[in-house]
Amino acid sequence: MTKASAKAMGLLLAGTLALAGCASDEEGGGTATGNGGGSEDLKIGVAYDTGGRGDRSFNDSAIAGVEAAIEEHGGEVRDLSPNADASNRVELLTQLADEGYNPVIAVGFAYGEVIGDVAEQYPDTTFAVVDVRVEEFGVDNLVGLNFAEEEGSFLAGVAAALKTETDHVGFVGGVETPLIQKFEAGYVAGAQAVNPDITITREYISPAGDFSGFNDPARGQILAQGMYDAGADIVYHAAGGSGLGVFQAAAASNGRAIGVDSDQYQTVDDPALQAVIMTSMLKRVDNAVQAFIDSFVEGNVEGGTDVVYDLESEGVGLATTGGFIDDIQADIDEYRQQIIDGEIQVPTTP
Known part of the structure; x- marks a missing residue:
């Protein structure tokens, strides 16, 4: 996916998504929600950044994009938060992949140290990571969602x-x-x-x-x-x-x-x-995540690439x-x- 295509998607998804206040998950815990219709077999995994769900900011924006995609396509989401020192990031990603969630979305640059290796171990799972440049990893089932x-x-x-x-x-x-x-x-x-x-x-x-x-x-x-x-x-x-x-x-x-x-x-x-x-x-992490899931559902994900969302793409x-x-x-x-x-x-x- 090119920067130009990201801009097109950004313009398409520029409408504001309301972010509802969410209760924080327990460390390492998760929630699963489902939605009938659409792609019933769509199972989205989300590994949060430090603070987890309920931060009223970065993580909540990511899950808002997931929920908007589920509203459109159907499916379910499982979301997990890191432990206190964030030492279990690999475990979160592998747990989601092992449980059959696909795609798996890692929220935050701290996953940059591990996401490439995990994606290589699960070639049949599509991964996305927010705030990490992935092209240099050379992993064709991984997409970087980045911002200016x-x-x-x-x-x-x-x-x-x-x-x-x-x-x-x-x-x-x-x-x-x-x-x-x-x-x-x-x-x-x-x-x-x-x-x-x-x-x-x-x-x-x-x-x-x-x-x-x-x-x-x-x-x-x-x-x-x-x-x-x-x-x-x-x-x-x-x-x-x-x-x-x-x-x-x-x-x-x-x-x-x-x-x-x-x-x-x-x-x-x-x-x-x-x-x-x-x-x-x-x-607009919500826009980026929703656009990525849309592309996944449509079979248009271009792995091994970085998408950049800037002022022009809103x-x-x-x-x-x-x-x-x-x-x-x-x-x-x-x-x-x-x-x-x-x-x-x-x-x-x-």
């Missing part, structure tokens, strides 16, 4: 710089890895495109290799609170479930926050937190729920078009 996070984050930076009243904004990353640094790099570039002199404070919850940063809202709150106390009035998080702490710090400080992955204005339960989320950088973008950025939408759209046209090259490293 830096492009969407650039627009988040533009929005922050246009809305700040203190010319000081912040960024909280979950784990200091190249993937999350793409969010940081785009955000910084976007803010500086609007105001080269803006102050941008950046912190990570955990270092590379320690995935607890995606599920530590208490630490996220501490880091964000420090930024607000130092004069920042808007903080963007790319920290999965830890983002809840950023929202709590924003509410306590009368500040604003920018969510990530899903439209987090719609996924938080507390109206006080909802009120501080001025936008979210949408990473794979990334900004949420407008709540109307907080309506007054700057024209400026955001102008920057968006410049990126699509190649007039702005967004960096992928800080």
